[in-house]
Amino acid sequence: xxxxxxxxxxxxxxxxxxxxxxxxxAQLRQEYYGYTLRKALADRGLVIDESTLYSLLRRLETQGLxxxxxxxxxxxxxxxxxxxxxxxxxxxxxxxxxxxxNASITxxx
Amino acid sequence: xxxxxRYLQAVKKHLPWQGQDDIMAELRVNLESQLEDKQSALGxxxxxxxxxxxxxxxxxxxxxxxxxxxxxxxIGPSVFPTYYFVLRTAFLWTAIVYSIVSAVQIxxxxxxxxxxVLEAILRVPVILLNTALWVTLTFAAIEFAFTHYPGLxxxxxxxxxxxxxSTLPPLEKGPxxxxxxxxxxxxxxxxxxxxxxxxxxxxxxxxxxxxLGPGAAYLQASPFQLAYIWVLFFWTIIGLNLLQLVxxxxxxxxxxxxxxxPVRPIAFKIFGIVPLLLLLSVRDHVWVFLKHPALDQxxxxxxxxxxxxxxxxxxxxxCAIVVLQLLWDIxxxxxxxxxxxxxxxx
Numbered sequence: 001x002x003x004x005x006x007x008x009x010x011x012x013x014x015x016x017x018x019x020x021x022x023x024x025x026a027q028l029r030q031e032y033y034g035y036t037l038r039k040a041l042a043d044r045g046l047v048i049d050e051s052t053l054y055s056l057l058r059r060l061e062t063q064g065l066x067x068x069x070x071x072x073x074x075x076x077x078x079x080x081x082x083x084x085x086x087x088x089x090x091x092x093x094x095x096x097x098x099x100x101x102n103a104s105i106t107x108x109x
Numbered sequence: 110x111x112x113x114x115r116y117l118q119a120v121k122k123h124l125p126w127q128g129q130d131d132i133m134a135e136l137r138v139n140l141e142s143q144l145e146d147k148q149s150a151l152g153x154x155x156x157x158x159x160x161x162x163x164x165x166x167x168x169x170x171x172x173x174x175x176x177x178x179x180x181x182x183x184i185g186p187s188v189f190p191t192y193y194f195v196l197r198t199a200f201l202w203t204a205i206v207y208s209i210v211s212a213v214q215i216x217x218x219x220x221x222x223x224x225x226v227l228e229a230i231l232r233v234p235v236i237l238l239n240t241a242l243w244v245t246l247t248f249a250a251i252e253f254a255f256t257h258y259p260g261l262x263x264x265x266x267x268x269x270x271x272x273x274x275s276t277l278p279p280l281e282k283g284p285x286x287x288x289x290x291x292x293x294x295x296x297x298x299x300x301x302x303x304x305x306x307x308x309x310x311x312x313x314x315x316x317x318x319x320x321l322g323p324g325a326a327y328l329q330a331s332p333f334q335l336a337y338i339w340v341l342f343f344w345t346i347i348g349l350n351l352l353q354l355v356x357x358x359x360x361x362x363x364x365x366x367x368x369x370x371p372v373r374p375i376a377f378k379i380f381g382i383v384p385l386l387l388l389l390s391v392r393d394h395v396w397v398f399l400k401h402p403a404l405d406q407x408x409x410x411x412x413x414x415x416x417x418x419x420x421x422x423x424x425x426x427x428c429a430i431v432v433l434q435l436l437w438d439i440x441x442x443x444x445x446x447x448x449x450x451x452x453x454x455x
Binding site for chain 1: 132134135136138139140141142143167168172173176177
C-alpha cells in the first residue's frame with residue numbers, strides 16, 4: 001500500500017466513523033439483531049465489518065442510546081437492539097447537524 | 110462447525126473478563142446466522158477452505174476481541190497538549206538545574222577533571238528519562254481522575270475552559286532569529302568593527318597594556334610568567350577573527366549579507382572551542398609559572414598552584430557553557446528548519 005493509499009484509507013475511515021453511527025441509529029428506529037442489521041445496512045450500500053458493528057452496538061448501548069433484549073427467534077436466542085428514548089433525542093440532534101454539514105459541503109461543490 | 114468453535118474460543122481468550130459470556134453468545138449467534146445464510150445460498154455446507162476464507166474476512170481473533178475493549182490510552186487528547194508542554198518545560202529545567210548542580214559538585218570535589226565532566230554528561234539521558242517517567246505517570250493519574258471522576262475535578266490550568274486572551278505573554282522584542290534581513294549598513298559596520306578589533310588584537314604583543322591595562326606592568330614586575338601556550342592561544346584567536354572578517358567581506362562582495370547562513374554562527378562556535386581545548390591540553394595544567402623558581406618557589410609556589418587551579422576550573426566552566434550554548438543553537442536551528450519544512454509541506 002502506497003503512502004497515498006494509506007492517507008486516503010485513514011481519511012476515509014475518519015469520514016465513515018461518524019456516518020456509521022448515524023446510519024446505525026437511523027436504522028435502529030426499528031428493531032434488529034446484529035447480523036440482520038448488518039445486512040440491512042449493506043443492502044442500502046453501507047458495508048460494515050462484523051466486529052466494527054457489534055462493538056459499536058455495545059458502545060451505543062453503554063452510552064444509553066440503544067436498548068437491547070435477548071429473545072428467541074428461529075429457535076435461537078438473539079439479542080435485539082433498538083433506539084432508546086434518549087437515543088431518539090440524540091439522533092434528532094445529530095440528524096439536524098448532518099443536514100447542516102451536508103448542505104454546507106454541497107454548496108462548496 | 111468445529112472451525113467456528115475454535116475461532117470463537119480464540120476470540121474469548123482476548124475478551125475482557127466482564128461481560129465475556131454475553132459478548133460470546135451474541136457473536137456466536139451473529140456468526141452462525143451468517144454461516145446459515147452462506148450455506149443456504151450455496152445449497153451445501155461450506156468446505157474447509159471456504160470456511161477459512163470467511164473467518165479471515167471476519168478478522169483475526171485478537172483484532173475482533175480488541176474492538177470490544179474500551180478505548181485505552183494513558184494520556185488522552187484533552188490532557189495531551191498540557192502534558193507535552195509540561196514535559197518540554199520539565200526537560201529544560203531539569204537540564205539547567207542538573208548542569209548547575211553537577212558543575213558545583215565537580216568544582217567542590219577539589220579535583221575537577223574531564224572524566225568527572227564526561228560522567229556528568231553521560232548521566233543526562235538517565236536523568237531526563239526519570240523526569241519523563243514521573244511527568245508521564247503524573248499525567249496518566251490526572252487523565253484517570255478526569256476520565257473516571259469528571260465532576261470531582263475543576264478544569265485543568267491552561268485548559269480551554271480557563272484560557273483567557275489577557276493571559277497571553279507580551280510581544281517579544283527584537284526580530285525573530287533569521288527572519289529579518291540585515292541592512293547593508295549593519296553588514297558594513299560589522300566589517301569595519303571587525304577590522305578595528307583585529308588591528309587592536311595585533312597590537313597587543315607589542316603593547317600588552319592594550320589588553321591588561323596597568324596589569325601588564327605588574328605582570329612584568331611580578332615573579333610570574335605566562336606559559337608559551339598563551340601565545341598559541343592568542344594566534345588562534347587572531348586566526349578565528351581573521352576568518353570571520355574574511356567571511357563577512359565575502360558576504361558583502363557577493364551581496365549575501367541580508368540573510369547569512371544560520372550555520373555560520375554554529376561553525377564559529379565550534380571553531381571557538383579549539384582555543385579552549387588548546388589551553389586545556391597543557392601538560393600538568395601549568396599556565397603560569399615562576400620566572401625564577403629557585404628563588405621564589407618557597408614564597409610564591411603555593412600562589413602559582415592556586416592560580417593554575419583557578420584557571421583550570423574557569424576553563425572547564427567556559428568549555429561547558431560554550432558546548433551547552435552550541436547544543437542549544439543547533440537544536441534551535443534544527444527546530445526552525447523542521448518548522449519551515451513542515452510549513453512548506455503544508
